[in-house]
Amino acid sequence: MQQGIKKLVIAGGGTAGWMAAAAIAKHLGKVVDITLVESDEIGIVGVGEATIPTMVFFHNLLGIKEHEFVKACQGTYKLGIKFENWRDVGEDYLHAFGVTGKDCWACGFQHFWMRGRKMGIAGDFGDYCLERKVAEANKFAHLPDNGLNYAFHIDASLYAKFLRQFAEKHGITRVEGKIESVQTRPEDGNITSLTLQSGEVLDGDFFIDCTGFRGLLIEQTLHTGYEDWSHWLPCDSALAVQTKSVSEPLPYTRSIARESGWQWRIPLQHRVGNGLVYCSKYMSDEQAKAQLLDNIEGETLTEPRQIKFRTGRRRKQWNKNCLAVGLASGFLEPLESTSIHLIQQNIVRFLRMFPAQGVSQTDINEFNKQAAFDMETIRDFIILHYKVTNRRDSDFWRYCSGMEVPASLAHRIQLFKDTGRVFREGNELFDDSWQQVMIGQGLIPNSYHPLVDTMSEAEITNFLAHVKSNVDKVVAQLPGHQDYINKMVAVS
Numbered sequence: 434m435q436q437g438i439k440k441l442v443i444a445g446g447g448t449a450g451w452m453a454a455a456a457i458a459k460h461l462g463k464v465v466d467i468t469l470v471e472s473d474e475i476g477i478v479g480v481g482e483a484t485i486p487t488m489v490f491f492h493n494l495l496g497i498k499e500h501e502f503v504k505a506c507q508g509t510y511k512l513g514i515k516f517e518n519w520r521d522v523g524e525d526y527l528h529a530f531g532v533t534g535k536d537c538w539a540c541g542f543q544h545f546w547m548r549g550r551k552m553g554i555a556g557d558f559g560d561y562c563l564e565r566k567v568a569e570a571n572k573f574a575h576l577p578d579n580g581l582n583y584a585f586h587i588d589a590s591l592y593a594k595f596l597r598q599f600a601e602k603h604g605i606t607r608v609e610g611k612i613e614s615v616q617t618r619p620e621d622g623n624i625t626s627l628t629l630q631s632g633e634v635l636d637g638d639f640f641i642d643c644t645g646f647r648g649l650l651i652e653q654t655l656h657t658g659y660e661d662w663s664h665w666l667p668c669d670s671a672l673a674v675q676t677k678s679v680s681e682p683l684p685y686t687r688s689i690a691r692e693s694g695w696q697w698r699i700p701l702q703h704r705v706g707n708g709l710v711y712c713s714k715y716m717s718d719e720q721a722k723a724q725l726l727d728n729i730e731g732e733t734l735t736e737p738r739q740i741k742f743r744t745g746r747r748r749k750q751w752n753k754n755c756l757a758v759g760l761a762s763g764f765l766e767p768l769e770s771t772s773i774h775l776i777q778q779n780i781v782r783f784l785r786m787f788p789a790q791g792v793s794q795t796d797i798n799e800f801n802k803q804a805a806f807d808m809e810t811i812r813d814f815i816i817l818h819y820k821v822t823n824r825r826d827s828d829f830w831r832y833c834s835g836m837e838v839p840a841s842l843a844h845r846i847q848l849f850k851d852t853g854r855v856f857r858e859g860n861e862l863f864d865d866s867w868q869q870v871m872i873g874q875g876l877i878p879n880s881y882h883p884l885v886d887t888m889s890e891a892e893i894t895n896f897l898a899h900v901k902s903n904v905d906k907v908v909a910q911l912p913g914h915q916d917y918i919n920k921m922v923a924v925s
């Protein structure tokens with residue numbers, strides 16, 4: 434045990450730094466002194482603009498009013514991700530945030546759907562999911578009892594500013610400057626202070642490393658180590674460019690698979706975020722730039738910006754008196770928009786385990802165990818998109834479809850293929866998403882649960898028709914997405 438934590442220093446002011454500052458200041462600002470240091474010269478990565486529904490929970494925790502946030506961040510609503518050309522060129526499906534159909538105690542809805550499919554009366558799997566149909570109709574509204582699962586598209590730079598205002602209001606001190614060196618205590622290797630280029634020294638009892646890919650504290654100082662996952666997720670480069678909007682924003686992200694990676698389109702109120710994630714082994718930077726610029730709509734507002742990365746995770750998210758949050762903690766490509774969620778997870782977990790009496794190795798071990806589970810289950814889900822595909826049209830896709838995947842994922846795929854079963858593990862993030870993506874990627878199980886055969890053909894037909902008509906009825910009543918945003922930003 435060390436001394437209790439009275440002074441907390443956050444290194445870095447990107448999305449991770451400001452989310453950490455906002456949440457810790459809001460909840461513990463009265464008992465802990467918090468300083469955040471960021472460098473205007475270095476700036477932020479600024480590309481994390483698609484989110485998932487857990488962000489609603491995070492904002493509730495902070496007491497952020499949604500209309501203020503949507504207005505300040507030029508936000509739009511997001512109900513899922515449309516995966517185009519992933520199963521095969523020219524085919525698509527929408528992975529929506531909601532639940533598809535109705536489960537029963539013995540089996541998931543996909544078993545009923547498979548029987549309907551065999552009978553030739555079932556529609557597309559997504560026809561039975563409210564969020565998917567609302568997204569495709571370009572509509573949105575808040576429904577009672579959290580009836581619609583949603584997230585946001587946001588301008589990352591505006592979000593960092595928005596959180597900065599929030600955190601400063603809750604008493605944090607912001608210092609602008611470049612960290613030049615990090616001091617540690619010789620006896621135990623704990624970090625004691627950061628020295629800035631200006632000569633200013635920031636002492637602390639605990640440090641949160643939000644310095645992005647460089648991991649100035651967690652890696653460059655503490656040499657924590659990195660577990661490399663690039664053999665499963667071989668993309669290592671991205672190019673990002675912003676364009677003017679040419680149409681009303683869609684309430685979903687588009688992910689369009691290309692020969693050696695995939696392209697994103699994220700619609701905001703005032704512009705569109707575009708990018709190409711690619712694997713430099715199969716595509717040169719010049720080819721990638723040409724491919725991205727050939728496949729965007731609207732005038733470009735920025736020059737294409739390149740970002741290099743390596744998928745994997747820091748071996749320990751928490752090491753000694755330092756916690757890594759955001760890109761400093763590892764990186765999973767943004768295919769399912771999970772990075773901001775992982776930031777939140779680390780912050781909320783840290784608040785739950787706040788070492789008020791001092792850092793203990795037991796706390797550290799528990800934290801790292803939970804964080805590893807979060808990342809590994811999301812990693813498997815992302816690999817699934819590359820592995821289960823009919824695409825064999827390029828070296829990249831031949832590699833991905835043929836690669837060996839983690840045993841945990843291989844088991845899930847086999848179980849689903851043989852039986853249609855999928856089980857949520859522990860507290861993992863994705864639930865219904867597994868069957869949506871497996872079916873969307875073209876994996877149709879060989880059998881379904883026998884309970885379904887106790888229903889007559891008429892009962893199955895009525896059941897599927899009933900679920901679908903309930904979805905269609907709700908969709909018909911909702912306002913357009915743009916109209917709803919207009920209403921939200923008009924709230925004062």
Ligand code: FAD
Nearest residue numbers: 445446447448449478481483612644645759760767772773
């Ligand atoms: P950064 O934004 O890099 O911030 C680092 C901070 O540290 C900056 O303030 C910098 O000034 C400061 N700093 C660094 N060194 C020093 C120093 N020496 N002295 C002082 N300050 C320093 N996530 C999603 O959830 N959804 C997405 O759609 C998504 N898309 C992405 C697309 C790409 C191509 C990439 C690469 C990432 C994407 N992410 C996405 C991830 C997301 O961008 C990050 O998780 C998020 O922006 C957090 O970044 P960060 O704050 O950790 O790092």
